[in-house]
């Protein structure tokens with residue numbers, strides 16, 4: 001039996017590091033930037049108005065108040081997008097909209113609410129401090145500065161910044177093309193009705209969702225019969241277009257272990273990992289393509305994904321944070337775990353309540369469902385995995401345990 005750490009290290013090494021590619025911004029969400037990005041455009045690119053109102057010289061309205069408004073002729077109208085901007089002459093105003101360039105000569109903007117709102121002449125009801133409601137060139141980003149360092153995870157704000165400085169593509173660690181293959185003669189797909197002995201296929205849908213969350217491109221083959229020639233015939237032609245193959249099922253000790261039977265021949269190795277669920281695992285290369293074989297039980301599939309594939313793929317994609325957030329929490333009920341195996345129980349974590357009189361510092365966690373690896377509905381109610389280390393056989397109610405937040 002191999003340890004969880006050893007198998008995780010093997011899978012991580014197998015997947016390696018993804019090469020760099022350039023992708024359109026819309027395809028970069030969740031990926032990791034592969035090189036520093038300098039700004040060639042300042043933000044804002046020009047001095048502009050933060051308000052709809054009137055661009056003025058502050059000296060022209062120092063005396064203005066509600067009782068004695070200052071009236072100015074409105075010389076120009078400057079909507080956002082106007083590119084020819086006439087200078088402001090002393091004793092005049094330009095009507096201006098939010099985001100429009102400040103005319104040369106103006107040093108302040110009076111919001112429309114503090115004026116009569118006129119288009120020929122305007123009464124200004126309040127003095128304006130120099131610089132009021134102006135957004136200065138480069139106050140957010142100046143030309144030549146580092147806008148985004150390599151290693152940045154490209155979330156909405158960072159992609160927005162890249163777009164704002166005029167980029168339409170970014171260098172990222174290329175998302176792998178993952179081929180997901182579910183095996184099992186018992187598997188059927190809707191709308192086919194279930195006959196006794198059949199079940200609906202669900203593992204490929206879980207894996208697809210989990211892989212998409214990491215930014216992978218996913219192709220699925222949803223129900224391959226437990227027959228070696230059928231399996232090879234369905235998967236081998238697709239290998240050339242895959243950077244990784246992930247299979248489910250057919251790897252334990254039965255008489256019809258299609259994945260094991262087909263892939264042991266080509267050099268994929270199979271072993272038992274000291275964990276529950278997810279004991280039977282395999283990995284290796286098939287025609288040079290990395291293959292990770294997961295056990296078929298649905299809960300085992302998703303727990304194996306969390307334990308091995310998620311950290312390996314995040315490493316491959318250039319993330320520095322590859323693990324789930326780990327917290328300590330008090331068990332709301334006692335749990336048992338097999339000796340010598342790391343147990344991952346599905347749980348529901350409630351964070352500490354810092355309010356009120358008796359502030360708690362530790363959250364609480366309770367299991368969802370038993371240890372059985374077929375209990376998918378219980379997993380669907382969970383928000384965490386409770387980790388009971390290999391030597392632990394009992395964790396009492398009220399004791400502190402490690403929790404991985406999903």
Ligand SMILES: Nc1nc2c(c(=O)[nH]1)N[C@H]1C(S)=C(S)[C@@H](COP(=O)(O)OP(=O)(O)OC[C@H]3O[C@@H](n4cnc5c(N)ncnc54)[C@H](O)[C@@H]3O)O[C@H]1N2
Nearest residue numbers: 182184201202203249250251252253279295296297298300
């Ligand atoms: N004699 C032994 N039997 C089993 C052992 C063992 O060590 N000795 N290990 C058990 C453990 S632990 C697991 S996990 C499973 C893993 O078996 P396989 O990887 O060969 O998976 P299958 O037998 O193909 O399927 C297991 C289970 O999951 C259902 N399944 C499979 N694929 C899907 C899918 N795509 N969607 C939904 N459900 C699926 C399948 O119908 C089975 O019920 O072996 C134990 N047995």
Ligand code: MOO
Nearest residue numbers: 277278279300373
């Ligand atoms: O190890 Mo199996 O994955 O428990 O059900």
